[in-house]
Amino acid sequence: MAPRKLLERLDRFQRSHRFTAVGVGVFKKFGDDEAGKHAALIAYYGFFSLFPLLLVFVTLLGFFLGAHSRFQDNVVHSVLGRFPVIGQQLRVHSLKGSGLALVIGIAGSLWGGIGGVQAAQSAMDTVWGVPRKTRPNFINSRVRALLLLVVLGVGIILSTVAAGAAGGSSHGWPFKVAGIAISLAINGALYLAAFRLLTVAHVGWRKLVPGALIGAVAGAVLQAVGGYYVGHQLSGASQTYGLFAMVIGLLSWLYLQAQVTLLAAEVNVVLADRLWPRSLVADAPTSADEAALRQLAEMEERRPDEDVRVRFERDRRAG
Incomplete structure (x- = not known):
C-alpha cells in the first residue's frame, strides 16, 4: 500500500473516533x-x-x-x-x-x-x-x-x-x-x-x-x-x-x-x-485545523489598533 493511501486510512480512522481525534488534536496543538x-x-x-x-x-x-x-x-x-x-x-x-x-x-x-x-x-x-x-x-x-x-x-x-x-x-x-x-x-x-x-x-x-x-x-x-x-x-x-x-x-x-x-x-x-478532529494529511485540513491556525495568527496582534484577519483560499487549495 502506498504511503499516501496508508496515511489517509489512518487519518479517517483517527477522525472517526473521539478518543484518537482528541489525542491527535492535543499533540498537534502542542506542536503548533x-x-x-x-x-x-x-x-x-x-x-x-x-x-x-x-x-x-x-x-x-x-x-x-x-x-x-x-x-x-x-x-x-x-x-x-x-x-x-x-x-x-x-x-x-x-x-x-x-x-x-x-x-x-x-x-x-x-x-x-x-x-x-x-x-x-x-x-x-x-x-x-x-x-x-x-x-x-x-x-x-x-x-x-x-x-x-x-x-x-x-x-x-x-x-x-x-x-x-x-x-x-x-x-x-x-x-x-x-x-x-x-x-x-x-x-x-x-x-x-x-x-x-x-x-x-x-x-x-x-x-x-x-x-x-x-x-x-x-x-x-x-x-x-x-x-x-x-x-x-x-x-x-x-x-x-x-x-x-x-x-x-x-x-x-x-x-x-x-x-x-x-x-x-x-x-x-x-x-x-473543540480543536478536533485535526487532519494528518497536509492538503486536507479540517475546520479544527483552520481554527487552530487562525488562533496562532491572531495571537500576534501587538497593538490596540492592530487587527489580524485570516482567510483560507479553499478554491485554490481544492484545485
Whole structure:
C-alpha cells in the first residue's frame, strides 16, 4: 500500500473516533504552540527561581510555625521530596535578620523567584491563544505571579498534612487510602488554580477540570517513577560533570514536569475550543485545523489598533 493511501486510512480512522481525534488534536496543538520550547524556558527560569522561593518559603514557615519545628521540618522535607533523588541533596536555610533587613531580604528573594512563574504565564497565554496586546502588563503579571505563589504555598502545606496521614504507620489501610485520595484532590486543585491564574483568557472553571485531573494523576505517576528518570540522567552525567550532575538532574526534572503541565493545559484548550478532529494529511485540513491556525495568527496582534484577519483560499487549495 502506498504511503499516501496508508496515511489517509489512518487519518479517517483517527477522525472517526473521539478518543484518537482528541489525542491527535492535543499533540498537534502542542506542536503548533511550540510548547516544548516553552517547557524549556519554564525549566530554565524555574531553576533560577527555585532557590530564592525555597528561601522565602522556609523563612516564612519559621516565622509562622516557630513553635512547631517538627511540622515545619515535615513540610520542608515534603517540598524537597517533590524532586526525586536530588531533593535529598538540596539544603535550604531561612533568611536571618530582623525588621527592615528581613523584609528587604524576603522581597528581594520573591522578586528573583517569580521568573519561572512568568515563563509559565507566557506559555499558558500562548496555549490559550491570547493576543499579545491583551496580555498583562509589567505590574499585573507580577501580582498574578505572587498570588499563584501564595496559593501554591498553602496547597503544599495541606498536601503535606494529607501525605502525613497517608504514611502514618499507626493507622490502617483505609486511612492511608483516604490520605492518598485527599493528596490527589489537593494536587488537582493546585493544577486547577494554576491553570486559571496563569492566563488572562476568559475561561470557566469547569473547562479546566479535565486538564487538572490529568495533571494530578500524571504528577503522581511522575513522582512514583521520577526517581528512576532522574537517577538515569544523573548516572550518565555524574562521572563526566561531577557536581554539575545535580544541576542536570534538576533541570531534567523541571523540564519533564513543565511538559506534562503544558500537555494537560492543551487538553483543556482542545476540548474547550473543540480543536478536533485535526487532519494528518497536509492538503486536507479540517475546520479544527483552520481554527487552530487562525488562533496562532491572531495571537500576534501587538497593538490596540492592530487587527489580524485570516482567510483560507479553499478554491485554490481544492484545485
